[in-house]
Amino acid sequence: MSPARLTVEKASWGPDRQHILLHPVSFDLVPGRILGVVGANGAGKSTLLRLLYRFHRPRSGTVKLDGQDIWAISARETARKVAAVLQEQPTDFALTVREIVGLGRTPHGSGFSRGGAQDGEIIEGALIRMELQGLAHRRLGTLSGGERQRVMVARALAQEPKLLILDEPTNHLDIRHQLEILSLIRGLSVTIVTSLHDLNMAAGLCDDILVLSGGQSLAFGPPSHVLTTERVETAFSVRTQVQTLHPSGDSHFTFHL
Numbered sequence: 001m002s003p004a005r006l007t008v009e010k011a012s013w014g015p016d017r018q019h020i021l022l023h024p025v026s027f028d029l030v031p032g033r034i035l036g037v038v039g040a041n042g043a044g045k046s047t048l049l050r051l052l053y054r055f056h057r058p059r060s061g062t063v064k065l066d067g068q069d070i071w072a073i074s075a076r077e078t079a080r081k082v083a084a085v086l087q088e089q090p091t092d093f094a095l096t097v098r099e100i101v102g103l104g105r106t107p108h109g110s111g112f113s114r115g116g117a118q119d120g121e122i123i124e125g126a127l128i129r130m131e132l133q134g135l136a137h138r139r140l141g142t143l144s145g146g147e148r149q150r151v152m153v154a155r156a157l158a159q160e161p162k163l164l165i166l167d168e169p170t171n172h173l174d175i176r177h178q179l180e181i182l183s184l185i186r187g188l189s190v191t192i193v194t195s196l197h198d199l200n201m202a203a204g205l206c207d208d209i210l211v212l213s214g215g216q217s218l219a220f221g222p223p224s225h226v227l228t229t230e231r232v233e234t235a236f237s238v239r240t241q242v243q244t245l246h247p248s249g250d251s252h253f254t255f256h257l
């Protein structure tokens, strides 16, 4: 499955027309790139992500995948193209890890093109990638927060999406699993939009960054262009310093009140 081009044109959202929480935002994400959405608490990150996985319909503007408005196709067709890993997933804690990962195949269940064996291989591949083989028979409710997070990513991988939406994917993960999941994300052949709180992580992982503040988009583009000291100070209301790390030459932010 090839990565999708994601084109967001002047998309806005609010619970009603009088209360707009996300003001018109536009960006064009080249297939296969990783976009990091950053901003302070309440900036509108989750609201934007909800527009991208077709949970909210934009009040104005459009969200297009490969040039097609996601509201012009069915929810099921969208689910074959877009997978989301969210902070709070409504899941059945009595299901086993393998069953949960298997749910990722649901949108593809046409009964014609895909046999059960092929689904089984895809599910097994997702379990292996997230190092979950040893937990495959455990019930979700018995897992730690980090293990559950890996199950949710495995379920999204089993969905074989063209666009993967991740809401704070490193939450609950210890340092090793954070690094592992970031390296896995980098290696996927899929377009990715992820919200991240850690700006240093966002700068290291993402090809593009979108900065939100108070429901407005402040900037979109490569991290080195977008994450300037002034912009970070505006968006997060903190004093910010940038250091150059040796020997990598990477930029590293530190923050002060």
Ligand SMILES: Nc1ncnc2c1ncn2[C@@H]1O[C@H](COP(=O)(O)OP(=O)(O)OP(=O)(O)O)[C@@H](O)[C@H]1O
Residues within 6 Å of the ligand: 015, 021, 039, 040, 041, 042, 043, 044, 045, 046, 047, 048
């Ligand atoms: N359905 C809704 N009705 C009313 N207000 C909402 C709704 N959804 C979100 N909000 C408000 O919109 C603002 C943006 O919320 P959002 O969850 O998008 O922020 P966020 O950037 O993801 O924040 P955080 O970093 O805290 O997760 C918040 O003030 C939130 O309370």
